[in-house]
Amino acid sequence: MRSTFLFLCALQALSLRAAEKIPVVLSTDVGNEVDDQWAIVYLLTQPRFEVKGLLSAHAPTLSPPAGRTAYRILRSVVEDHLNMTEHPPLVEGASVPLEDTRTPVASSAADFLLRISKDYSSERRLNVLAIGAITDVASAILRDPSITNRIRVLNMGSQAWPDGGAEFNVANDVHALQVVLASGVPLTVGSGDVCKKDLSLSLDQARGMVAGRGPIGDWLWTEFEAWYYRHVKPMRKNDFSKPWVIWDTIVLAHLLDMTTSEEYARPVMRDDMKFEHPATREKITWITSVDSKKMWADFLARLDEYQSTHTVPPYLR
């Protein structure tokens, strides 16, 4: 009797946890590559996420002012490609990196983070996903360090543990990641080497997954294919085995319990993006693998579900 009761209690606790939505804000440098688009689609179609807002982030590959360019592309992804008439707030981020580790850059995105984080606490943190330069998160922390008690940061960036090293997102604002690391805010990193290992797709794999899969699939495929021919290029004539990486989905997979990770002592990052490891009790969570099979199956199921319940106009190449 007692064991049945305990079993039912455990079952109820499990289903409550499964039903609990994950509050999240995404900061994206969409437009510089093709992976942010996949991450935005996944974020907005996976019902476990309670999306509080999407922020644009700068990158040197976007025409200046880069934060505004990414914002325009973000709006087009959400309103044109996903055809969302109602959606979470879209907010413009800073167009330039921090000048040093003390001075925030003013932006609507940093204002938004400071405001929205007020609804959260150390017991229930807002998840802030940074899949571009982490400028706006750092600016929010510099302006009000108490935000570190209300948010948890998940960053796609850096290179293999324990040394770290040069990587696109980190390079786009080295000071900003130094601020985030030093602030003590709970931080999870999905590094480039792990993304390469687990989130690489060949041209054939990407085609097989999304080409012909509704207007959104067709759009994702067209962008992947164009990127591949422009930047990846066949190794030899007709050799399309070289893959490309859908980096940014790593932090979403982590929130959905589709990764393994380790806790390490928190490092300090030098200006050359390498880590140093002074003695500390502070921690960092480091993603070590992604169950990509599970993640892609879920991604495609959500994509199908969204397109069967929403009207999306055909994608015209």
Ligand SMILES: [Ca+2]
């Ligand atoms: Ca990105």
